[in-house]
Amino acid sequence: MSLPRRTGRTGRRGGFTVFAVVAAVLTALSTATPAHAASGSITGLAGKCVDVAGAGSANGTAVQLYDCNGSNAQIWSNSGDGTLRALGKCLDIADRGTADGAAVQLWDCSGGSNQQWVVSPAHDIVNPAADKCLDVRDNTSANGARLQIWSCSGGANQKWNAPAGGGGGGGGGGTTPSGFVVTEAQFNDMFPNRNPFYTYSGLIAALNAYPGFTNTGSDTVRKQEAAAFLANVNHETGALVYVVEQNTANYPNYCDFSQPYGCPAGQSSYYGRGPIQLSWNFNYKAVGDQLGVDLLNNPWLLETDAAIAWQTGLWYWNTQNGPGTMTPHEAMVNSAGFGETIRSINGALECDGRAPDGVQSRVDAYNRFTSILGVPTGGNLYC
Template sequence: MARKQGNPPTVHTVETGDTLFDIAQAYYGDGDQWTKISADNGNIAPESLQIGQQLQVLTVNSPSPDTNNVVVYDDSQYLGFSQVLGVGSYDWGQIKNDSISSIKVPVGMKVILYSDTNFGGQSKTFTADTPYVGDDFNDLTSSLIVEIANNAPPSGSGFANIVSRQAYETMFPNRNGLYSYEGLITATQRYPNFCNEGSDEQRKREAAAFLANIAHETGNLQYTEELNTANWPHYCDLNSTYPCVSGKTYHGRGPIQLSWNYNYGACGTALGIDLLNNPELVSTDSVISFTTALWFWMTSQLPKPSCHDAINTSGFGMTINIINGGIECGKGQVTQQAQHRIQLYQQFTQGLGVTPGDNLSC
């Protein structure tokens, strides 16, 4: 009979006479669970055990997580073997080595994955549900840390506290089903600083600015893809570090009309989603669609700042410049497109009970 050397998750050092069946019996009370131990250790064969060999003994699938736990999965899209983990540090032997492909992270939690044991090597941080951790970290994790996110928003704050479901549905009565309120609110959880920094006036202006720009881009949230299909094949930059995939196009999709292979690639890397191979997710999955828009909004577009920073430091006009300045700005007079964005912004700020501020034009 194998000697139990701790409680799962733990590491078992093989001793004289140990078999996978006996080890499973010792830790799980069920020798038939030896197949799980085998699978958790690279499908090791029973006859190949060697004295001194270390085996990962993981927990049997736990019940559904609560708001204090994260869940890591072997496969993308939250499939395969899973582990439920609370706040703490998990090294090799406590988690399944080199196997994590997707992860669920409750609001207010943070998970840091490490490529090496003892929390070393490359690292990547997640603060929201991620159906694919990305090519750079797929099946690479050897240790991880679960902790409370320092930047978690206070309960009830942020965009959802500024724009209610009723207000949103009133603003966009003819919206496409892709642009659901639930999808938008879920997406905002990944970016807790969105509409959650500065004064009440600044937060409302950011909400209005975001809504005005996505309303302009999508015909008041009616269009999920760029209407000019003739342009679809032309959004491929051959010099990008994110090569175009044969048979895929990177035309405008979603609330911000995400375009070009380099934006799909960079956005997908940041979100842990393979958007180069699956660009259609931006126009078919509500949460992913809004999350890509928020990625663009919250990310600096060098040499320009992020729209999030611009609305609070430079005014609404700079958000136009960041999104489509090459076409709509610097023409000597306010372009028709820019004027439409400004009108929408003024409409939404009025509805939210705040003044639009200065520097509306680009």
């Protein structure tokens, strides 16, 4: 199934008075349920994630904004007691501060008021004791920007998508409780004979790493992107039947010895795996670095961990343009059309009349999946 793809990274990835916003937040505190048990990423400015610096769990570790990568340092749970927890500790205001600019950090959970947070329906995260909002210092989206509390202003640097019942983690209408636009029943309808390895829960777990996926644009655009991704996955894996590339003769061909890190798992270890059939040592290195998983030395994880396998497919979809000029995600959210997703995934071997049967297989699946999701296909289906 897998075809050699040398990929190149693409460049990613005025208002209210203070009193009016604080009054709105206080109203929300009285109406929003502080927490339904949930966990996932908390995203803010530029779609970046609330992150524990260095994935450290020591008391006082800084909490910052950083590119989303799906690591445990970016998974926050809201267990129903008003706390937000990562790595077994609580989001905490340093020195029990209540003044503007008081830094937030990770600390042992103590039940203190400086560890209590409410996610409002307006996407604020508020500490009731200080009557202030979680805020990105200096209103910057740079990696490493520290988080603090500040008087609620309604600014973009105080807006969050968080895993809480009162907040908004998953987009608008037409989504499932997980926030994904494809229900499990629809997924099963799309792939009735899939390999048990490709679980729906694994896909849902992988979504946290790329919060913009199927969460950008209108409900129609979000569903079209989901259909487009799954249609390409359908073609690459024989309708989610194949976990690994079937042509074993190709296995020795995916080691680029010019890379300084070589092929430590063995020359024949970087064959196609997972929903986009990821291949080549440089792809395993790049996606492993992004996800914080050593796939260069242990590529077999893609055959045993469904969430990691799905994450590699989403990595390619959201960050790589391959032989195309844009990522597949960009193609769908910017109305370039399904055909451009084919070009970005395997255009060098399929597009411009090279393999029309392969292109048609992808288009047929996209037509079927958009029908299941109840949306039109849009234009430019072929490449």
